[in-house]
Amino acid sequence: MGMTMIEKILARSAGVSKVSPGEVVTVDVETAVVIDLNFLPHDWREPKKVWSPDKCVVIFDHIAPASDERSAILHTTGRDFVRNQKIKRFHDVGPDQGIAHQLVADFGYALPGTVLVCVDSHTCSGGAFNCAARGIGGPELIYVLATGKTWFQVGTTVRYEFHGALPPVLNSKDLIIHIANVYGDHATQNVEYAGPGVANMSLNARRTLSTMSAEISAEFATFEADELCQEYLRSRTDRPFEPQFPDPDASYDDVRTIDLSALEPLVAYPDTIVKNGRPVREAAGERVDQAFIGSCANGTLDDLEVAARIVKGRRVDSRVRFIVTPGSQAIYREALRRGYIADLMEAGAVVTASTCGACAGLSAGALAPGERCITASTRNYKGRMGSQEAEIFLASPATVAATALRGTITDPREFI
């Protein structure tokens, strides 16, 4: 019996020929990403010596620039760490600032066939690059920094085979809400995204899906590294990598086929995306106070482009705050050059510096009790964006932009 994609990556990283579901395996970590939240005074402990400073990346993203003394101290602690341990790949507030998982993609830090870890649950984002990327929590990250190793319990795997292409204006956000609606959560399971339809998905589209796989509680979510992926990485890193492909006789919990061309815009209702989505046309008319585009899932140049295209020459409804946070400062600059930022701002959007920000209720876009937000970010749990009595609808950037124009949930196809 062969191995699934993730089993191959874990076996390779463990230095063994075979791993099977149920096993706990110890693996070598290729990349450890440290973020500002790791440096909270009651959580952080610095290792005497980082096992391999060359395999370490430090990124300030959750509160960047610092919003108060407390977060400023996270950053000074982080800068001390970078200096003490001689870490070269450091993204401070400045031109290379951005959300960690976006920067991992922009800079080619997630290498096919390897293990990448970070405290944050949306680290699975790096699975778009055939990387066993996963959130491991703060204490485990300190263990990794000290030893270069971690453990994983090998889960069973579900394989999705995509066919066709998403219709215009649809986003992987619609696809993940569809998967969550039809199949529910994937707790204890890995997901493997494959099939001919993947060739029709940009790397941004793949990454939105891998990032959002945290919301269906997948253990790992991976794609194959096709030529598009490998060429992209080779243009950004000179580190070697060996993509891992599933064996033809691998064993799966289930193999599920999805025709991408048959999907329509979907919106998840407040509190979870699992079994909680509806077609946008059925949700039409729901009032919102705020519309947000951003986060590690949907702060890409493609997302800003579609939002700008929808709002260009129009006005955001006067009752709605439309907030846009690019995934990185590099994306922000490119969107400026292409005119997307002007289109968004002239329509009434507030564009912020790149940070996790409103997605986690941390800055620039928190919600009051009774308020409603539609968001193209990662997560819509109760209390996620501020008040526990606020309601968060989750949808694609196009749906969010269309909703910002009208003030009520709106199918983006009406504006394209």
Next chain:
Amino acid sequence: MKLKGKTWKFGNDINTDLLLPVPVVFMPAEEQAKHVMEANRPGWVQQVRPGDVIVAGRNFGMGSGRPASRAVKGTGIVCVLAESINGLCFRNSVNFGLWAMEVPGVHAAFEEGDIAEVDFEAFTVRNARSKKVLKGRPFPQNLRDILAAGGIIPMLDAQGLLLPKLPPRGAAPRATGR
């Protein structure tokens, strides 16, 4: 490791924003426990007694990588038994020394207030009222060693791998005068 405690019941999909809301992440560790489940069960933390046990449904602790397990442990809860436990939450539980076991059928087998007798060598759970014994999903000795040490940080400290804990401070002194 064997333990015994009064149970509190929760449903499926108890997420990390319920266990540890974002603003609470920034509070001192000892403050964090006071806010566990305040959105879904206000006042619960005040009722928990040291040694109590949580019995939950599927996918306990889904969501973020924040240190929710430490906050749960801080309430006095010593053990989480659930139909399934989110992988990241299970790892944090091990690393913060909060005993946790996946036990299929546990949600139906317990009424709130029942006493659970939990055995982390045999990986069994017994309901002292009904006498029913359930089999949990085992995990290896190295993870039990971390739990027994009170978590991964005490273990790393014992191995001499960490710098001493320093009080938080501002910017490093600059090399030049300004």
